[in-house]
Amino acid sequence: MPESHPRPSRPPIVQLKDTTVVYPGGHVGLERVSVQIDRGEFVFLVGPTGCGKSTFIKLLLRDLEPSAGSVMVAGKDINEMPKNKVPQLRRRIGTVFQDFKLLPNRTVYDNVAYALQVTGSHRSEIKRQVPEILRMVGLGAKVHSYPDELSGGEQQRVSVARAFVSHPPLLLADEPTGNLDPETSIGIMQLLYRINRTGTTVVVVTHDREMVDKMRRRVVQLYDGRVIRDQAAGLYTTDESTSEFGARVRAELGVDEGGPDHRDDGLDEDDHGLRTL
Amino acid sequence: MGHLGFFLGEAYRALRRNAAPSIAAVVTIAVTVLLVGVLVPVLAASGSKTEDVREQLELKVFLFKSSSQSEVTALQERVEGIPHVETVEYVSPAEALRITQEKVGDDSLLDELNSNPLPPAFNVKLDSPDNFESVEAALQPPDAAGKPQPISAAIDEINTGGQQTEQIREVTGAVKILLGVIAVLLAIASLFLVGNTIRLSIYARRREVEVMQLVGATNWFIRWPFVIEGIVVGLFGAAIAVGILFLGKVTIVDPLSDNFALVENLNTIPFGPLVTALAAGAMVVAALGSGVTLRRFLRI
Numbered sequence: 001m002p003e004s005h006p007r008p009s010r011p012p013i014v015q016l017k018d019t020t021v022v023y024p025g026g027h028v029g030l031e032r033v034s035v036q037i038d039r040g041e042f043v044f045l046v047g048p049t050g051c052g053k054s055t056f057i058k059l060l061l062r063d064l065e066p067s068a069g070s071v072m073v074a075g076k077d078i079n080e081m082p083k084n085k086v087p088q089l090r091r092r093i094g095t096v097f098q099d100f101k102l103l104p105n106r107t108v109y110d111n112v113a114y115a116l117q118v119t120g121s122h123r124s125e126i127k128r129q130v131p132e133i134l135r136m137v138g139l140g141a142k143v144h145s146y147p148d149e150l151s152g153g154e155q156q157r158v159s160v161a162r163a164f165v166s167h168p169p170l171l172l173a174d175e176p177t178g179n180l181d182p183e184t185s186i187g188i189m190q191l192l193y194r195i196n197r198t199g200t201t202v203v204v205v206t207h208d209r210e211m212v213d214k215m216r217r218r219v220v221q222l223y224d225g226r227v228i229r230d231q232a233a234g235l236y237t238t239d240e241s242t243s244e245f246g247a248r249v250r251a252e253l254g255v256d257e258g259g260p261d262h263r264d265d266g267l268d269e270d271d272h273g274l275r276t277l
Numbered sequence: 278m279g280h281l282g283f284f285l286g287e288a289y290r291a292l293r294r295n296a297a298p299s300i301a302a303v304v305t306i307a308v309t310v311l312l313v314g315v316l317v318p319v320l321a322a323s324g325s326k327t328e329d330v331r332e333q334l335e336l337k338v339f340l341f342k343s344s345s346q347s348e349v350t351a352l353q354e355r356v357e358g359i360p361h362v363e364t365v366e367y368v369s370p371a372e373a374l375r376i377t378q379e380k381v382g383d384d385s386l387l388d389e390l391n392s393n394p395l396p397p398a399f400n401v402k403l404d405s406p407d408n409f410e411s412v413e414a415a416l417q418p419p420d421a422a423g424k425p426q427p428i429s430a431a432i433d434e435i436n437t438g439g440q441q442t443e444q445i446r447e448v449t450g451a452v453k454i455l456l457g458v459i460a461v462l463l464a465i466a467s468l469f470l471v472g473n474t475i476r477l478s479i480y481a482r483r484r485e486v487e488v489m490q491l492v493g494a495t496n497w498f499i500r501w502p503f504v505i506e507g508i509v510v511g512l513f514g515a516a517i518a519v520g521i522l523f524l525g526k527v528t529i530v531d532p533l534s535d536n537f538a539l540v541e542n543l544n545t546i547p548f549g550p551l552v553t554a555l556a557a558g559a560m561v562v563a564a565l566g567s568g569v570t571l572r573r574f575l576r577i
Contacts, residue, residue: 061491084495091493101488105294117283118494162492 011075012036013170013201014060019069021055021225029055031225032069037203039169042196044212045205047222053205056222057174060203061093062086074169091119094163094171094200096192098178100155102147102162108134109143112162119166129165137161137191153184160191164200171195173204177211183255185211186246194242214252280501287502291482292509298478299510305474306514306563307521309467310555314522316463317551320456330449336401336412337436342370344431349397352429356401359415361408366400373398396433406446468562475507475566479574486574496575503567511563515556522552 014037021029030052037043045053058064059071062078070077078089095101102111109130116126134140137157147155156176163171173192177185189204189211196202206212212219221229240248292299338356340349349367356365368376373395403412416435417425427435479486489499526548 087490087493087495087498089493090491095491101491103485103488105290105485114489114494115492118489118492118498120280 010039011072013039013041013074014203015070015072015075016056016059017070017072019059019066019071021052021059021064022067028225029064030059030066030222033222033225033227034069035220035227035230037201039201040196040199042193042202042215042217043204044215044217044219045203045222046207046209046212046219048207051222052225053222054174055225057095057172057203057205060170060172061090061095087118091115091166092168092170094166094168096156096159096163096171096173096176098175100147100152100159102155102158104147107144107146108139108150108158111147111158112165115162115165121166133161133165134158138187151184152180153187156180156184156188157191160188160195164195167198167200169200171200171202173202175205175207177206177208182253183250186249186253186255189215189249190242190246193245197242210253211249214249280498284501284505288505288509291502291506295478295481298474298481299506302471302474302478302510302563303514303517306471306511306559307517309470310515310518310559311521313463313467313558314518314551314555315525316459320460324453324456328449330445334403334406334409334445336399336403336409336416338399338401338416338432339434339436340397340399340431341433342396344397348429348431352431353399355428356399356416359412361404361412362401363404364400364402366402368398368400370395370397468566471559471562472566472570475510475563476570479503479567479570483574486571490575499575500568500571503571504564507563507565507567508560511560512556514563515559518559519552519556523548 014035016033016035019033020031023029033052033056045056047053055064059066060073060078062071065079071079073089073093081089103114106114112130112133113126116129121129131140131143134143137160139154139157139161142150142154147158150158156179160176163173171192176192177188180188185208192202192204193215219229219231220227221231340352353365353367356362370393374393377395401412403409413435414425415428416432417427420426486499
């Protein structure tokens, strides 16, 4: 896992400098926000509804352009790149959303494969990588199901698999557990944690205070478009295995093991699957 | 186009899983093509009829009976040299009499007359009826006093048909413009109809397009399957319409045209090229419709 320790010589994966977003109509989404996220970090973005969390995500995907300030991804100002390079940017950022955003008329396999097909990946490459990532998220048996045949937690796993199948350096999750019950949520967070351990920077937008407190990771709190708290990680031990992490969070949240999504294999067998990635 | 196989697969998947909007688009295209397929031959037939009338317009140059053969030959050469003149046909008095007799349909005509009263004449055909004035002016340029003066002493009178010519020209011109307007309106209506149907079927899938953009698909990567889908929809629609057209031709038009000269005109446009053009048009419109409609959803 060469990327798990950020090297100082490389620019931070995300850097906002005095970024202001004013929506048409005058609503201020973000006001002079400066945040730096280094490679390999796991960051929570918290705050009440309308505080600018989703604006932050949209900025990084260049779904929005700032009114002032700059948005740098991997050292490049993404608002200076030509429009036709935006797809390339998005291929290097995995995204997970509250509403999963799966393609309804495709199987689980095809949904994940699509993320590789857009990059022009070879058929054989897709055939190798997709089942592997689906096994990793615990959906090895649901490869040919359609999204509407899956539970919410399973759909979110597909979405995580799609976000991570091309091994992007950055993964953004916008309220990934917003629609899920606590046990299923832990399963998803566990997945994200695991992905983070491979060196991928993970940014999770959430308003689940309890989950954030238990996860012991860096927390950036937004309020009314401003950063009001940026609490660095490192207060707690960070070197847990995925299963240790899951067990601890479950215990602390008082969630029973063996919940609906817990039966999944792969996740609790430690990190074998990922090490091969 | 290294992705051709993938795009074809995507288009097939979309057609299969969005059957209802696809069928709506196919039916719309079929109806439109049918409409165009029926109206185009009808318009072409009426157009060719008016064209026939226009073609029959000619300039008549009556000569003095006393004109010598050399005068006539010289004049014929001169008239042939006038711009816009296509052919100059000499009609001898005997021939003129025969034509008149034919028209009247009465052989006794000649018997009543002691001698042939008809003068020799030239039938002057022009490349277009619009050039009557210029040829007429060339045949009898105005003299110093401004009065038209024939270019040859052999010319007795020039008959342009006068008012009649003017009227025929106006009517046929109006008919032509009318047909043109109908054709253009029809084409525009078909475009809107087809475009709207396609827009509807794509609108149902705009969230899909959003997701595709999110995972980094380029605009063309998203667009190609839609364009191929449009081509397939156009092809199916055109095939249905052509089938109905062919049936209609075999069962209605063909038997009629054996009996009525009027219906024969419907065959002015050969069936093969008409069908090919309709099918190609339907595919192009459907493909463009898909591609263009998608633009609205592709804005980043």
